[in-house]
Amino acid sequence: MTEAEIIDALLAFMAGDDASEDAFDAMALALFAYQFENNAPLRRFARQRAKTPRNVRRWRDIPPVPITAFKELTLSCVAPDSAMRVFMTSGTTGGARGKSYHPTLKVYDASMTANFRHRFMQERETIRMGVLFPDETVLPNSSLAHYLALALRHFGAEGSGYLMGTEGIDVEAVCAALDRATETGEPCALLGASYSFVHLMDALPPDRRFALPAGSRILDTGGFKGQSREMEAAAFYDQLSATFGVPKRLCINMYGMTELSTQFYDDGNEETPPVKSGPHWIRSHVVDPLTGREMPQGAIGVLAHCDLAHFNSACAILTEDAGLDTGDGFLLLGRADGEEARGCSMAIEEFLRAAQGRAG
Amino acid sequence: MTEFAGYLPGLARDAVAWQTLGFGAGNDAVEIAVPALDGAQTAALAARVRDAARANLKPLPVARIAAILDRAVARLLDRSDPYRKRAEALLPRVTGYDAEMVRLGLTEYLKTFRRPELLKFLAEDFANPQMLDDFQPVPKGGFARAFGPELLVQIWAGNVPGLPLWSQVSALLVKAGSVGKLSSGEPVFAGLFAELLAEVEPAIADCLAVVWWKGGDEAQERAWLNEADLVLAYGGTDALDAIRARVPVTTRFLPFGHKLSFGMVAREALDSRKAWAAAHAAAHDVIRYDQQGCYSPHVFFVERGGRVSPREFAGYVANELSVFERKYPRHALSAGEAGGVAAWRSAEEMKALAGDGDGRALLGDAAGAWSVAYAEEAEDLAPGGLNRTVRIVAVDALDDALPRIAPYRAFLQTVGIAAPPETLHRLAALLGGAGVTRISALGHMTAPEAGWHHDGRFNLLDLVAMVEIERSAEAAADGFAPYAD
Structure with a gap:
């Protein structure tokens, strides 16, 4: 299949409503064959795992590419310099940044908007949005910046905009926007990185509370990543809900990755961790990180995703996120990248942090 | 109970x-x-x-x-x-x-x-x-x-x-x-x-x-x-x-x-008989307490020019690790530990795939019970994924390892060395200057002597x-x- 044919097939698949495993398998196998043919590093990787389009029968058999591969290998079916957009990981530790090449954003955007409308907007057409994240001109390689720009462009009601300047969060502007929403009674939405919400709550006077109009909602994503103080999820949503007057069922967390073109959402955070799930063009399973074998249901492993929208690089990826299969989705249980060493030997994370601390 | x-x-x-x-x-x-x-x-x-x-x-x-x-x-x-x-x-x-x-x-x-x-x-x-x-x-x-x-x-x-x-x-x-x-x-x-x-x-x-x-x-x-x-x-x-x-x-x-510890193997320790002993000793230091000790090695710098090449030595160590796995199996890993090993292995594997020739390799058993990464080009000291994951780095001369450890002075502790007396003493002076505080024989890294x-x-x-x-x-x-x- 050519790129144009793949894109057409994908857009049709996403627009359709066939959520069966067979339909997904068929599309995934076609995509794997396309990537195997057009991407030499992916081909080498798959061959090393003894997987080729000839012996892969189901999406679960497609060898998931470890996310670290996006740092080391050029995973693209087109020449990388012809990509319209390159999204990069933040690369806070370890130096190299993972790259996802997008020859077009048509599929990414279609995936984002359809899924966002359903899971965050909950079929509402527009809402007034405040974004706690830099815009795309500041962070052109950030998939999250693009995601939030799409949210604003497609779903932002009049008066929506960024509440973040070069100096960080504009706390006065946030307060003014939220007070205005409270006065008018028109629901609004705050969207941003999880750590930005911590910064915002820390920056507000201790007794500052808002009672946002019914239907207001919050979207946070990405965790704290050492950018703010770490908070337990339950405490974070308690405080978020108490500060802004948004019920926890409308405090929605998005789980996305630079290495994917589709996001996962929960249905609010009354209970943590909540079940996360995605649309019918992405499927996930929980595997043993060492053997790659699927874990029995109820056992913790790492999450592997197969995202049909990520058509240009690798549709199947192996994350470093611990997870648990719940049947209707999965629980995201944090990073599984080597906890604090059990002994007195240094672990990679600590080493990198300490080495950076000394260098900085 | x-x-x-x-x-x-x-x-x-x-x-x-x-x-x-x-x-x-x-x-x-x-x-x-x-x-x-x-x-x-x-x-x-x-x-x-x-x-x-x-x-x-x-x-x-x-x-x-x-x-x-x-x-x-x-x-x-x-x-x-x-x-x-x-x-x-x-x-x-x-x-x-x-x-x-x-x-x-x-x-x-x-x-x-x-x-x-x-x-x-x-x-x-x-x-x-x-x-x-x-x-x-x-x-x-x-x-x-x-x-x-x-x-x-x-x-x-x-x-x-x-x-x-x-x-x-x-x-x-x-x-x-x-x-x-x-x-x-x-x-x-x-x-x-x-x-x-x-x-x-x-x-x-x-x-x-x-x-x-x-x-x-x-x-x-x-x-x-x-x-x-x-x-x-x-x-x-x-x-x-x-x-x-x-x-x-x-x-x-x-x-x-x-702390972070490592080993060094001189070409004199790499004739066909001594190389096996060195590999056995190196593997022993790796498996003891599954690399959780401050004295546990993460990297071995191996000198070229011996009868056994650094790449072959990596194979010897892999072999010894697989033997040890049968005798003293690794502890059952928690999800986090397994994730750590997997992340390290993936990174090594991807680096190997990214290279054009055979400058890197990852040896390991399918279940991930042990792994040896081999690097043909000298590279910096860095921790492995713990739990029996070790890197073998080839160097032309052991002295070439020194700039590779110098940035990490504050974290250095033990170096296990297999080398003739003159090399041992010359390296000891350089290593001490770089921040290393203990030098032992290979195979003894995890057992400091009384009064250390x-x-x-x-x-x-x-x-x-x-x-x-x-x-x-x-x-x-x-x-x-x-x-x-």
Whole structure:
């Protein structure tokens, strides 16, 4: 299949409503064959795992590419310099940044908007949005910046905009926007990185509370990543809900990755961790990180995703996120990248942090 | 089954709140109850230990203390002794390490605490160990005596079995009352040793205690740190930072952070016969406690030009690791640990895939029980994924490794070396200058000898204060003597 044919097939698949495993398998196998043919590093990787389009029968058999591969290998079916957009990981530790090449954003955007409308907007057409994240001109390689720009462009009601300047969060502007929403009674939405919400709550006077109009909602994503103080999820949503007057069922967390073109959402955070799930063009399973074998249901492993929208690089990826299969989705249980060493030997994370601390 | 951990002289078991830590699964599951003291109990225990040490430990000659320790250690070396049996039964279940590996390691370790070794230990730090008993004449004139702290608080970390013994023994040798905080990863050994010691010599039963508090319980931690005259702590950078911030400025603080160790193999060790022995020794250092020790190697720099190439040596090490896996299987990994190994393996595999030729390779068994990454080009020292993941880096000359370790001075500890004498001594000078504090033979990296200087420090001398009687005081005293003219 050519790129144009793949894109057409994908857009049709996403627009359709066939959520069966067979339909997904068929599309995934076609995509794997396309990537195997057009991407030499992916081909080498798959061959090393003894997987080729000839012996892969189901999406679960497609060898998931470890996310670290996006740092080391050029995973693209087109020449990388012809990509319209390159999204990069933040690369806070370890130096190299993972790259996802997008020859077009048509599929990414279609995936984002359809899924966002359903899971965050909950079929509402527009809402007034405040974004706690830099815009795309500041962070052109950030998939999250693009995601939030799409949210604003497609779903932002009049008066929506960024509440973040070069100096960080504009706390006065946030307060003014939220007070205005409270006065008018028109629901609004705050969207941003999880750590930005911590910064915002820390920056507000201790007794500052808002009672946002019914239907207001919050979207946070990405965790704290050492950018703010770490908070337990339950405490974070308690405080978020108490500060802004948004019920926890409308405090929605998005789980996305630079290495994917589709996001996962929960249905609010009354209970943590909540079940996360995605649309019918992405499927996930929980595997043993060492053997790659699927874990029995109820056992913790790492999450592997197969995202049909990520058509240009690798549709199947192996994350470093611990997870648990719940049947209707999965629980995201944090990073599984080597906890604090059990002994007195240094672990990679600590080493990198300490080495950076000394260098900085 | 539930085991009670800790050692709390003067506190009845039912007067204390206990918290349970669970370990292992299935038939091997064990619950360890650890004490959670309240403020009044903490203060009472601190006073009791301090008073008992003052009354019963300070007057004991250090030679007597060494003899008492020797009796206790002898019992732990006796496999029929109930304390030893308890240690052998519990430690593998709590830590997950292979039982036979724990047994052998324990014996090898405890041997370094017999009386002759303890005397070495003392002689290492004190030209005249009797300085710990009384004022002794010193070469510059006058007299000096070494006083241990009244209360030494130790905070242990990690799960290498028996690790607390170092600081417990050191505290006793300098006659300090000591309280240790159990590590949640191995909360067994320290209390067991304290109990045994009390049985061996009831007179010093109240001179030490073993407690626990939940990591991050600031109130408990502050209470103990405020009681201490000296604080000795093991742990990662963040944990030590947090403790340091809570230690009163008038209290001395001795931190032992996580470390990074590595090996070096010279071409002379790489003929067809010696190379196997070197690979065996290297693999042994890797499998011992699954690389959790500060002395455990993460990288081996291997010199080109021997009969066996660095790449072939990597294959030898892989082979030895697979043999060890059958004999001493790795502990069952937690999800986080498995993730750490997987992330490291993936990164190595992707680097190998990204390369054009055969400059890199990843050898390992399918289940991920061990992995050897090979790098043809010299590269910087970096930790592996732990739990039997090691990197072999080829170098033209061992000296080429030095710039590769130089940036990490603050983290370096042990280097295991297989090289001829001249190379050993020349490298030792360079390594010492780069921050390395211990050089051992390959195969001995995880078994420091008695009296070693942990992280280059003085185990005993760092704990004491020197009190000097200057010559002027002596001379002046003469003037007030009844026999003065």
